[in-house]
Amino acid sequence: MTKKNRTMLIGSIGAGKSTLTNALLGREIPAIKTQALVYRDWIVDTPGEYIENPFFYKNIMATALEVTHVLYLQDATKQKTIFPPGFSTGITKLPIGVVTKCDSEKADINQAIDQLKRVIPKGPIVITSAITGQGLEEIRNLVKCNSMDEMKEYVKMIPEEVVIFV
Numbered sequence: 766m767t768k769k770n771r772t773m774l775i776g777s778i779g780a781g782k783s784t785l786t787n788a789l790l791g792r793e794i795p796a797i798k799t800q801a802l803v804y805r806d807w808i809v810d811t812p813g814e815y816i817e818n819p820f821f822y823k824n825i826m827a828t829a830l831e832v833t834h835v836l837y838l839q840d841a842t843k844q845k846t847i848f849p850p851g852f853s854t855g856i857t858k859l860p861i862g863v864v865t866k867c868d869s870e871k872a873d874i875n876q877a878i879d880q881l882k883r884v885i886p887k888g889p890i891v892i893t894s895a896i897t898g899q900g901l902e903e904i905r906n907l908v909k910c911n912s913m914d915e916m917k918e919y920v921k922m923i924p925e926e927v928v929i930f931v
């Protein structure tokens with residue numbers, strides 16, 4: 766992993782940010798409720814409250830200054846999305862949409878993709894599962910990319926069941 770590239774994860778309470786963080790880092794421990802910012806190697810894990818309560822948006826903006834990429838997580842098993850439309854356009858870091866829990870029988874992957882398209886007007890969307898490992902390698906590689914064009918080129922090599930570019 767390129768040392769200078771780092772990503773922040775944001776998404777609703779229980780969307781799977783900490784579980785994904787552990788899976789991306791190869792840490793085989795269960796996630797516990799995130800209470801504050803957690804810095805681990807090239808990942809900054811945030812509490813779901815940061816995006817669920819607009820009072821904390823300033824924390825998201827401040828933390829974004831420290832990273833190159835932002836992962837916007839949408840839980841495939843949840844109907845609702847907590848991101849305001851176009852939320853990523855207010856953050857000048859490379860956006861990556863992430864559908865979580867694609868392994869679940871309750872997952873509606875297409876709905877989750879549609880929700881993320883409203884958050885990220887342009888960028889990759891990765892369909893992941895921390896249980897099966899789908900999409901993990903693709904996220905690691907996207908965070909190594911240094912521009913939107915580089916991410917777009919990378920996505921061309923990946924099956925569209927795993928990553929699409931919008």
Ligand SMILES: Nc1nc2c(ncn2[C@@H]2O[C@H](COP(=O)(O)OP(=O)(O)OP(=O)(O)O)[C@@H](O)[C@H]2O)c(=O)[nH]1
Nearest residue numbers: 778779780781782783784796799812813866894895
């Ligand atoms: N089926 C399935 N469940 C998952 C997956 N990832 C996370 N979960 C479950 O979702 C629940 C919440 O996971 P967390 O990783 O703690 O969620 P979080 O986004 O960090 O939540 P906060 O820290 O409260 O903001 C846990 O019960 C996980 O086991 C996945 O890929 N598949």
Ligand SMILES: [Mg+2]
Nearest residue numbers: 782783798799
């Ligand atoms: Mg957490």
